[in-house]
Amino acid sequence: MKTFAALLLLLLLFCHKWQQLNAASILCLIGTAQHYNPGWTKPFFEALAGRGHSLTVIGTQPDLGLPHIRQIFLPNEHDVVKKHYTNDMGHYRHHWDIKQLLIWYEALLGGCRSITEANFYKTFDMTALKYDLIIYDATFSMDCLLTTLPRYRSVPVLGLSGGKFTTDLIDLVQGEDTISAATIPHFIGRLPITMNYWQRIQNHVMYLAESFIHWAVVQPVLNGMLESGVSSIKAQVVLLNTHPVLDYVQNMPPNVIEVGGLHIRAESEPLPFSLQEFIERFSEGIVYINLPHIELMYGLGLKAVESMIKEFSQLGFLWNVNNLKDLQLSESLYNLRAISVFDNMQQNILAQSNVKAFLTHGDSFGIQEAIYNAVPIIVLPLLMDQMNNGERVQERYLGVCISAKNFSVDSFSAALKQIIRDEIYLEELRQAQLNFRTRPAKPVDLAIWYAEQLVSQPDIFKQSSVPESSQRSYFVRKSLDVLSLPLLFFLFFFANVVLAIMQSIVTDNQKKTAKQVKKLNGIGKEQSSDKEQKED
Template identity: 25%
Template sequence: MPQYTNERRNVRTLCNMVGRMASALLVLGLCLSFTHAAHILAVFSYSFPAPFLLVTPYMKALVQNGHQVTIVSSFNHLTDIEGARHIRVQLLDQLMHDLLNYDFISNYPLSKWAQSTIISQFFRNSSYYILSDPQVQGLLRDPNVHFDMIILQASHTDALYGLAQHFKASLVGLSAYGTAWNIDYLAGNKAPSVYEPMQPEGYSNGISLVDRFINWVYITEEWLMDRMIFLPKQLDLYKHYFNRTAESLYEIRRNFSLMLINHHFSLGRARSNVPNVIEIAGMHMSEPIEDLEPALQRFMDEAVDGVIYFSMGLEIVDKWLPPHVLTILQEAFEQLPWRVIWKSDLETLPNKSDRIYLSHMLAQRKLLSHSNLKLFITHGGILSIIEAAFNGVPMICLPMYYDQFGNAERMKQAGVAQVLSMATMTLESTTQIIKEVIENPKYAKNAEQMAMRLRDQPMSPLETAVWWTEYVIRHKGAPHMRLSEQDMSFMQYYSLDIASMLFGRIGLAIIIVTCVGIKLLRLLKKPFVLRIYHVP
């Protein structure tokens, strides 16, 4: 009996020791975790719901990893994230209301300069509403407030870059709409992709010398719009709220530590990214998929011939579409054998048949994953493109503005989509293209291959985004990731230095030879004339 008691005592002592060691390891782990925890200020001036599909899982993951996150956003589009501090700027929601009331139909199509004027004022107001918000001003005026990192919407929000200077924090950009030359510029890429404009409509996809020259003029025009329309409005706000010079803003514009772009090379084109540009397309796919309502689920399941899904995204409302587009689509759908799910803000359509299911809000990812879905007719927004590509669904794109034209063209070049123009579409062309994409097996095959490539990644896009964000935190802004000014200039990347040297020398040689030749001809002519003159 005493031996048995001693054994129990020894076991109890051993268990206590193991428990204390486990507790010590847990405390040590927590200490290490908090050592790397950062104070992050995330500022999102988006007034549309779509970008917050990316923002939400990204912010949740940072909070779950122990970071202290303060989020500045609109009221309506970002739900509360447990563990994060929210600063709601109600006036940002007014921006969307004003845009919805704009008469796009009467002014369609808008020129690039007209679009830039409208959009620049939109971004100017969003930056102003944030910087003038009392809670944001409270952060700026409190000497005890400190942030290690500022995460914000990258493009056309230059006045907000001053937050990074004010708090002496690293600056991270999130480009929800993919990328373009201006994003490359901010990321420090000395060789921006000159064939990726901000507004791809009218941009040439050719590679001839004439096409390249036209595109160079196109990009130059966009650069002028950025400098003459977008930047001045932001610069005025920056000077007012941060009391700094223009040169100071130009400096921070080229000082992003990290640029997260909603793109992936499997979506039609690889890019020459510098190290601090990270592709995170599909980051929102980590969120749970919503179920379909029972009536819609039955509508999909019972579709023997298959289903066409038509949606112009979360932001485009039907009143923005030219009336003939809605008429053509409805007539085409009525003629075709497939069922149609139509996302619309309208309550009903005139003479709508039972083969058309109308709804103002749909679980898009669930629809795209259904085996009976044959075709996705989309505006070409990047999130819709990613979701369709992820599920291997062929597409028809109806682009309307900005990045949608470029997205649509890439899908067409990849063989997974066709493109319809709102200006030239007819009932016959629309019906023919729908039949072509559904009945020609090459589109489904190419879409399936794209899905396999997009899914085949070492980490999920969300894990990639979080890992690189924390990498920047661990390495105090990671300045070593940026391309050095001396490493690769625009002239060097495009071999313009060699070309200028080569053609300069050739040109100089031609000039010298020409001058010498002319001089020799004159010398030869001169004696000849003299000989004629002296002939007896």
Template identity: 25%
Template sequence: MALAKIGRALVNKGHTVAVAVPQDTVEKHRAEWPDFQFEVFQDQGTQARMRAIQDQAWSTAGELSIFDFKNVFDASSGESKKHCALLLGDSKLQHRLKTSQYSVVISDPIFPCGAILSALLDTRVPHIAVMRADVHFLDEKATGVPIPLSYVPSLTTDFTDDMTFGQRLQNVIVSTLLPLLLRPIVSSTYDGLVRTFVGEDETMQSVTSRTDLWLYRTDNVLDFPRPSMPNMVQVGGLNVRVAAPLTEDMEAFFQSSGDDGVIVVSFGSMVKTMSTERQEVFAAAFARLRQKVVWRYVGEKPAGLGNNTRLLAWLPQNDLLAHTKTRAFITHAGSNGLYEALHHGVPMVCLPLFAEQPANAARVVARGLGVKLDFSKVTSDQLYQAILHVVTNTSYRETAARLSRLHRDQPQSPMERAVWWIEHVIKHGGLPHLRARAVELPWYQYYLLDVAGFLLVVCAAVLGTVWYSCSFVCRKICGKSGAKLKSQ
């Protein structure tokens, strides 16, 4: 969705945007995005199988164990590799892409094939990555940015930048072990494709390290400040757009809420439904509210649903959050929803489910934008009290309004900034001068272990020389004293 919206903005600026998609999905995409050109290939059903794996794991709201995540990751990686191999191995597609002389390749690193495609087309075709975070941790080495673990929490935790000793200890362990585990996995999955299509001396890490520009969907108003490199640009909130008027029916529903207002509820596009027990917990909590409730919901109508609650299979989330009657947003703490709520100044009740959502919710709480609850354990009364607390406590509304003003107060919108940087890359054919030299250094040089070793040897030599000299002098003095005593 983020890439598609960037593509639309580039089309509006006069660029030609082509999207590589499987043959069996091209008509659907053409209907949705008629301004794009589409380059198709036969993916032999790999994308459909990836979507099925995703739906099976995440379509029902609830927590996944670490073993569930591993199974999903392994299954998705296998299909992703096949998908990438079919894309790269389509000689007709590659010929069309090369002869069309595209100026840049833009991709999300969750599908690492974009970096390989850029290198395959031509090492001079720049690559731009757009993401919340790199799940494979290749960007940490590719950008060369230092990460002080004393105040930069891992996105796999729900820590803030103010950690206790125990949290800092956990942060060091997690932030060290996860890259060590996941980088070899993605390398073993894709290195063979890189060697086949790019060059024998190339690896997944090396082609990723050529990325000219990293567009991170973050913003320091919500995220915690951390070191960055010149080619790392924050574009958090690029999905936010000017609110469109609501339909007549929806506007009437909002206006009927009076001074109490409306609560917007959504757990994202990936989550389709939830267990019956959770449905009734949520429905019962909403039924007790004075506010009206708009709930993005698919499935059987809960038995305890109140007259104040309207169920919709899809809702215009950005437009609803922008409405003056909206009082709070109940969310799974997905990145897009958080930035829409931040932009429009809406307090939140977060019930994170998976991935980086617990970390996102921790940032909401740390900034005073809302509260966090455990989705799988929250009771109806706890949920009701949390919503009531956020709605009636003016500090949340005031903080949301203040942070919204901070977030909006910038010379360019996030989308305008993303487009400017992309055009900057196109205009100059890449930005190698912004890449840190750290990317090319071996690990022992990056951590100055060779310098430390040299200094250790020098110190040891100096101390050894001093020790030997002192010992020599002592022996001489003691020898003369002994000889004198013997003569006496």
């Protein structure tokens, strides 16, 4: 028995030693602003640290507080909401789609400016550090920290995007452009999946504007902002926080991997006792509210929430007031509990069995958490890709989307009433939940596999890139030069047909004119003959 125990101990020591020998040193760069939820990567980083890898996390992510993780906080206070979506009266400012696209890129540039002006950027010396893998936030496809680390050009790069599948991401992985503007609405727009002719024209304009803005605005500004200029950083693999349940079904390059729900923990954690007691008090269910920008809604936002709470007195309401200032709630609202939500507390609330609805602005993370727990969604989209998410939620009967233009005091009440009465929402959500949860591997396990493969074999995904494709012009990539040939033949044929018809018409007119002239000449001769006979 002692011999067996000794052998088991030796085996455990060997496995631990083997894990240490195979542990990698990983540099993680997270530069997105606080309101873009930089903490969504926490479960992934925890899992990597749990496997013995040593992580250096630099950026805006909240403190992880874990061994094997060295964390250096980097502030990014750039706030597009205050700058672009709030007018002088403190109300919501609506923008058309092209302007929303400009704001998307301005968020990238503003975040870069905030990072480059930080003291860390000027004083931290990384020349003595060696890393086996770089993981960076590729939500905006580019990271200013990453572009200024020429020493690590030979280190494999893993992109981690909390956004959508974009042309910038395709360029990042040097992939084939598989996005069709004829069938896939732009991620900033609010177009339906079944677009009519004029909507397809609008969608093409959005994609062309995206390329133009990147070439004419973003690249020159970044070159001027960064002293060494913007270097061409390419990622071997990008892990994308999307899933067909919410997002579009698209043909993606083999090195773009969907890991939608990477931030969602498989098991929920218990809620605080007082909060759990409040939830259990309402047998007909609760509603969870997370609307950090509700105060912008023309002075009607808070009134709309209170009106809904009063009308549905049989339901309990949990309201995350974390980002709300000077909030004054009526003391008569006995079915309301104002709370401050941190870390994964929102996931734990939505995991409760009696949650009837989730009110949100429409960020992908919150919507995925609702789908994971089959909770109907009420969306009030205000910013950039939230518009697209709201359209998808409504199209697929995952919930109701409220337009900011038509917002009123009764908007939330009407939406909640519709969700509770119409069973189609719960039916579609249960099917979506099944599809979202049923996968060959968990998102975090899939992400770890790709990270460790890049560490052990950095060139394994080299054949997945098509650098020649990204170097081709737009006309070549879309085969417009090929299509122009039959078009020219058609135009040549059409011009010849038109010319032949015109010649035929001219010839007929000439013949008719000749006949008329001949006829007139004949009449003239007859009149001359008659005149001569009369004179005789």
